[in-house]
Amino acid sequence: MNSGYSLHNIEPLNGSNFKTWKERIELYLGLQGLAVCFREPQPVLNETSTEAIIVKHREWHRTNRMAKLIMKQTMSPVVRGGVAEPDTALGFMTAIGLKFKENEKAEISALLDQLLGMKFDTSESVREHIMKIIHITTRLGELETVFLDAFIVHLALIRLPPSFGPLKTAYFSQKEKWDLNELIAICVQEEELIKSHGTVSVNLVNKQKWKGKGKAVASSAANSGEGM
Known part of the structure; x- marks a missing residue:
């Protein structure tokens, strides 16, 4: 899907912009039709899987792979190297969020010291x-x-x-x-x-x-x- 919204509209993830970055990543993936891996669980294949399930499984893995690539492409090297990469894009986003939750505590403390001093x-x-x-x-x-x-x-x-x-x-x-x-x-x-x-x-x-x-x-x- 083509859209006027591009990766250039997404500021690379650094130490202080996780919330904005996440919103823009989700918007971009949605516009590009790549948000399936965030909305739906991974389809499970077995011997009785229909052709429709097989196609859905293939599409889910494609969007999952592309979503992870896009996320990594819009992260600064320092941030990208500091976050473990799970198999799923949703797990990757969760891991990034947890990492920044820890950083936020330190940032809050620093800002409070700055404010009160x-x-x-x-x-x-x-x-x-x-x-x-x-x-x-x-x-x-x-x-x-x-x-x-x-x-x-x-x-x-x-x-x-x-x-x-x-x-x-x-x-x-x-x-x-x-x-x-x-x-x-x-x-x-x-x-x-x-x-x-x-x-x-x-x-x-x-x-x-x-x-x-x-x-x-x-x-x-x-x-x-x-x-x-």
């Missing part, structure tokens, strides 16, 4: 700081270690430098919560105020007035004449 780098912007945290938590979510947005907001804020102290106090003393887009917009605006006027003292942010248009309502006490 992260500090604000003064050479980067506050947007970059928050996006790094979101990137790590997104990857953890893909590894079935999910963090609520409220936790990400808190973590991003407490990792900000002392100059953002008034903003943090403002957030933690109010009932309203920010989502991640609001967090970025408000922190970027605060960063601009700090660069322009030095350390500023922000009022409580009225979330209801923030319209999600790239601007946050966070005015300094110096500008508004109001204290915290």
